Amino acid sequence: MSGHYSxxxxxxxxxxxxxxxTILTKDPNVSEIFTASDPIFALQKMQNYWPDVIVLDIEMPRMDGISFLKKIMAERPTPIVICSSLTQEGAAVTMEAFSSGAVDIISKPKLNVGGFLEESAETFLRIVQAASQSRISKLAIPNTSKPQIHKTNTDNKISADTTWKLVAIGTSTGGTNALETILTELPPLSPPIAIVQHMPEKFTAQFAKRLDSICQVGVKEAEQGEEIPPGKAVIAPGNRHMTIRMSGARFYVDLKDGPPINRHRPSVDVLFRSVSQQVGKNSVGIIMTGMGDDGARGLLEMRKTGAYTVAQDEASSVVFGMPKEAIELGAAEAILPLRRMASEILSKGGHAGSRF
Known part of the structure; x- marks a missing residue:
């Protein structure tokens, strides 16, 4: 989808x-704006005119946002942006929205909503614009019937002579489901993984918690100074930059504040640049679906220092912005579909020896 949208x-x-x-009227590409106080009114209006993008609250009378979202995805898949409260409860429910097909999120507080949304106007417009350009048919809807995973402790199996590479992944719009697709395919003992997914604070913790419950690898929101061993994936907290520090053959997390980079915090470029400087050839960089160019230059730096670098292909990307920019810069050594990412991580990310 391109050009004008409703x-x-x-x-x-x-x-x-x-x-x-008011915010949407500032975008000249927005052709029409419709509003509804709940999903029932929305469905009535949509009988006459179907919008290109839906901005959806979760908690509403008569029909909740999750039920409405599932109904839309079943009848006529449409890019949906969740506008959810910045609370732990709101974050937990929003993860269900992502797994049901939402493409992105804009957070809102319980109090002073008007002032907050004015401050977040640029972010909101960017998210809605990305949604308008997304190809919802490419959205990887994970298998929600996966059973609860009972993890086994693999720490005692990791020895000093094990060869591992750090896998750094950066993604944005469409990335939550893409990451779920990849991580659920990895075995318990997999390369250490550091992830930047553009997402507001509090939501990243719930996202990591959801992934941890359905993946064989351990998944958590990154904490300052923690080690990333094999079999573990860490996700940068919303509103914090994440960098990697290498000590010996071990990888550690450093969280930083500082200004947004490429209008994002966390920024994929910040992660990739730290990996290029600290880890170099002992790393794998993967850039996936998302709007804009965050991560493209960082991936190029990784490739120049000897890392193996991958960009998601256009056919499987919800939004081909970030991978496209990286490919055009010559940052990607390989261009692969989403379904190949997990096997590539296992192939290029090192090994644990046959005795495991």
């Missing part, structure tokens, strides 16, 4: 609807 705002708060409408 937006439907579904939120029971008149203040939110008015604020988001």
């Amino acid at each position: 937006v439907m705002i579904v939120d029971d708060s008149a203040v939110v609807r008015q604020n988001l409408t």
Whole structure:
């Protein structure tokens, strides 16, 4: 989808609807804006005109946002951006929205919603614009029937003579489901993984928690100074940059504040650049679906220092912005579909020896 697009705002708060409408009018590419106070009204309006993007609240009367989202995805898949409260409870429910097909999220607080949304106007417009360009048919909807995983402790199996590479992954729009697709395919003992997924704070912790419950590898929100051993994936916290420090053959997390890079915090470029400087050829860099160019230059730096670098191909990307920029820079040694990523991580990320 390109050029002009229409937006439907579904939120029971008149203040939110008015604020988001005002913000959207600043984008000359937005052709029409529709609003509805709940999903039932939205469905009535959508009988006459179907929007290109839906901005959706979760908690609403008559029908909740999750039920509405699932209904839309079953009948006529449409890019949906969740507008959810910045709370632990809101974050937990929002993860279900992602697994059901939402492409991105804009957070909102319980109080002073109007002021917050004005401050977040640029971010909101960028997210909606990315949604308008997304190809929802490429969205990797994970298998929700996966059983609860009972992990086994592999720490005592890791020895000093094991050869591992650090895998650094960067993604944005469409990345939550893509990451779930990859991580659920990895065995318990896999290369150490560091991930930047553009997502607001508090939501990253819930995202990691959800992944940990369905993956054989351990998944968690990164903490300052922690080690990333084999069999573990860490996700940069929302609103914090994540860098990697190498000591001996071990990899450690450093979290930083500082200004947004490429309008993002965490930034994929920040992660990739630290990996190129600290880890070099003992690393694998993967850039995946997302709008913009965050991570493209960092991936090029990784390749120049001897890392193996991969970009997701256009056919499997929800938004081909970030991978495309990396490919055009010559940053990607390989261009692969999403379904190949897990096997590539295992192939290029090192090994643990046959005795395991």
